[in-house]
Amino acid sequence: MTHPPFVFDQWANAHQQRIEQVLAQTLPAETVLPERLHAAMRYAVLGGGKRVRALLSYAAAELAETTLERADAAAAAVELIHAFSLVHDDMPCMDDDDLRRGKPSCHKQYDDATALLVGDALQSLAFECLVDTGAPQALKQVQVLANATGSRGMCGGQSIDLQSTGKRLSRSALETMHQYKTGALIEAAALLGAFAANETAPQLINTLMQYSQHMGLAFQVVDDILDATADTQTLGKTAGKDALQDKSTYVSLLGLDEAKSLVSHLHTQTLALLAAFGAQADPLRGIARFICERPF
């Protein structure tokens, strides 16, 4: 009996649909008090995005040989944290961006106060859905996610970013900023998926940490390349913002060609990391290609 060949697009589509349904069930209905807040939370989370973080959770769960059902809470939690960060980042006092995933951002569709509360409540909901499963490693999941979200993770990265605008950063300072700002949550996405299993070998966790460190970096370099080269319609968010806001990026620091070859180098390294694994690493290989080969 031979397995059918792995087709990443099919796998990604199926899991994107799955996480969309899981999120729709996790978020309180618009008919539940307070209705306006719940409507705004659903607006901010549902119906958009590539769900890269959820895909990572599912792919890591597959590597850890646990079921999709058990990985749902992990995938939902990381997407809820990601959505909360987008809502707050778009607010006037932060990046002041009117457009997100091709739609008015949350504070434009609703109002600033509601957007503030949407982000706050999405963060709580992420932790709530992790513990509601009662999974054996749920405490570890809460710990990893809280750490990746807070001042030594995503929020800290935003703060470093604010302090850095208009300054020319060294490459190492830029890497530190992005490790906090996006790398920590990408790593958490993978680890939470693996911790959905009853137990997880340290060696597996080690591979996933290296994988996600490479992918977090690649993801950001590609983001910088796209911001510099794609148009607003293609991106679904305002393009060319980095240059406009005089932000240090991998493109401004390395130039476009070297930025592209860094992505290609990270892709190769990542595939080497996974060489010891069989078909159960195919989703992680597919995600690596998807991240590194987004059209540019």
Place this chain on the structure above:
Amino acid sequence: MTHPPFVFDQWANAHQQRIEQVLAQTLPAETVLPERLHAAMRYAVLGGGKRVRALLSYAAAELAETTLERADAAAAAVELIHAFSLVHDDMPCMDDDDLRRGKPSCHKQYDDATALLVGDALQSLAFECLVDTGAPQALKQVQVLANATGSRGMCGGQSIDLQSTGKRLSRSALETMHQYKTGALIEAAALLGAFAANETAPQLINTLMQYSQHMGLAFQVVDDILDATADTQTLGKTAGKDALQDKSTYVSLLGLDEAKSLVSHLHTQTLALLAAFGAQADPLRGIARFICERPF
């Protein structure tokens, strides 16, 4: 051998000093990257407030016969959530208040973007410190706290409050709003303290839930009375704001005299709830008196 008589002021002072030290150790130092964010987090949390929620956690832990050391994480977590809510509530897009605990509020001392991130990171830190203890009932603590914080708790109450400004609320609508806005976290403070024990009898949890529902309501009624009658210097925050913002309050709804007699009635009911307990309920009795007899 007789016990010395319980003196609430001494108990409260000792536990206020204790939680201050616990919080100072839980918050990352100002020398840790990102320094400005960590400084702002410490500014927002340390050196102020009556710490009513932490006192509730410690008092409930005492009723559940567990140690102070085990209750520290619970007390810190609820104070971190409370501090996060104050920072976000004071922002221009919410209550727009420049003064908090007699000092410039966080966004005035720092800036709006930093205040936004401070609140976000304090929320994560609350969950992080709960799980770092590895206590047997830590998952239950995370669940209770996340639920009390999110859209069906504190954040939801803020949203209802925003929707209600300028409207005349019924008494039941006002109670619902405050149950979400402040009651849920007060209840969580008591429950988290009890869940610091290795196991907790359902009967004890039941008593604590009734206790904190009474106290949550009393706390809000007293707040409304103070807002209507005290001056800004005494309060350490802007007084008379409710009338200025045309908000429904227990004073506007019931009148001052009936509001005061409601507090007195709640106090009596609460003491009756605790009648079956001995000296280990003295801290809870003292907190009830403290909440119900704040000078007005």
